[in-house]
Amino acid sequence: MVPAESKQYTSLATDWMVDMSFRLKIFLLCITVYILTLAATCIVITESSYQGLLKTEVNRCLGEQSSIYSTSVLYLITNLKQDEIKTGIESYGQRLVDMFRSEDINIELLKENGELVASSYADSSPASRDELDEAVKGSRSYILRTIGDKHLIYISELIEVNGQKMLMTVIKDITHVDRQKANLYLFFMQFGAVGMVFVALITAVMSKYVTRRIEVLSGTAGKIASGSYGERVEISGNDEIAALARQFNTMAYEVERRIDELEREGERKQRFIDNLTHELRTPLTSIIGYSDFLISAKHDQAAFHKSLGYINSEGNRMLIMVNRLMEMILLRKNGVNIEKHKALDLLEETAGVMRAKAEDKGVSLVVEGEALEVSLDRDMMKGVLINLVDNAVNASKAGGTVTLGISKEGRGTCIYVKDQGKGMEDSEITRVLEPFYRVDKSRSRKQGGLGLGLSICSEIVKAHQAELKIESKVGEGTVVTILFQNN
């Protein structure tokens, strides 16, 4: 047999996600979210500010270029007018380049066919120059290039003076914009690292707080599992864990209640068995003891008759007890035969049976109540009532009254037997329905009681789907009520 505990409850048990502690999961989750958010923010902000900077820089460069361009054109026009030799504009190329070049600005002048006129740009330019193709058509054009570790802007425009054409390209180094971008990234990373330390600390504390409560829950569950069914979780708040804890407590309460119930049921059964053993052993002790005495002891006539008398009466007691127990068993097995009956007639009949005994004791027996119909097994219920009235009369003193009555009670009907007798302690009330229980052991035995009457009554009432209630106060009396539902 494979014990139930070894059953594999989930195939995820070996998954690394499941193996990781909950605290670590929370921690990693927070850190991941933090890093992703920071990275996204960093990229968006840096890139957008870079784009802005770049745009401003390009505009600045374009402005610079247009001033260079217009100055160049003006210079060329002026010089060409005064030039009588009519040299081409190319001859002014080197001068233009020298005029405008600076630390970060280079000027390149090309003929329309791409032939170099003059250039201050020492590094090699790329083979394909798309901006030149555009410029040749007459419009200004620029392009951004990364050459080596440098970021450059190429702005090209066609110069046309007196019908002579030349392509002027202003090349400007704008690498400082990229550096700014790199700086921004660096800043974010430093800031992120510092933030990370704080986030890690906060998350560690938070996850500890969250998981501590889970640990409390699991600890309590462990205690309950090991048998302390009274354990409860103390968790305040309104989150899911608090809700879980409340549900857990409800469950624990229910488990404890049912276990208590089972234990009480077990105790009741144990008591029944103990009592049954005792009740069987007592008459047997007499029967065996007296017969043994008659066999082995020298005895006179009186002792002989006494012994035989006890053997006989105790034997009969056992027979009655066995019959009663059979009644209880059969009642549980066969149930009752329920029909509608006039209850008041039944009460009168019961009172008729018991009146003689009551009068002998000086107790008056009164029947009261409305003419109601009740669904019941007439013979059995009569037996119950006789038993209850008998108990009531036994408990009463001379001059007392026993009342047998019927009344409406909510949606049902109740039949009650009320006395002004000596009453019972609360502890006794809970036990009087148990088989073999006697309130007054010696007195009841002398009257031939077995301690089975009320427990059989209780069984009969249960078979009617009715309820037997006992209220009692020491010195004031007892009321036994049979409550019939849905009449």
Place this chain on the structure above:
Amino acid sequence: MEKILIIEDEEPISELIKLNLSTVGYETLTASDGEDGLNHIKNGNVDLVILDIMLPKKDGYQLLPFIIQRNIPVILVTAKDGLGDRVKGLNMGADDYIVKPFEGLELLARVRSVLRRSGKQKDSFNLDDIEIFLQQRKVLRNGNEIILTPKEFDLLRVLAENRNMVMSREKLLQMVWDYDFEGNTRTVDMHIQRLRDKLGTGRIKTIYKLGYRLDG
């Protein structure tokens, strides 16, 4: 004779104990509840108490300290054969216990042994002109000693202690010879015969098919 108080609420049981005890010659008193029993203990000169645990008014456990205080030995009668009950009773100072249902001879044996231990047992029995001294293991008839073998004396003692009760041969073998087997009952018959001859009394009766009885 020793006076024994029986505190037992179940009348048939109480009467049964009383019958058995008085048959072998003990004096008996009966009480049917705890308070009644306590009154007897306070008033009377009681040598031993046979006490039921489950009693009305005051139960056996409540009575025990009062009885022990007066140096009276106690045998508990318990219906439950639960170990706890007996252990509790013995721990509280009871001398012995018997469990219902019990045999008459067992009850007598326990009563005798408790009385002997507490020194309350009478030391001698009288049978007509014969006197039996338990302590000295001596038997006198009209002042003249009758010489008995140790086994013969033990046999006489057992019969005398359980007088009026039939003792089976097996029981006698067990009690006198410490044998626990059923053969050799002839030994018992031979010793009985010798005892009858030496004592010269007709009080040791043969009960057909059952055993022997000393009428007293």
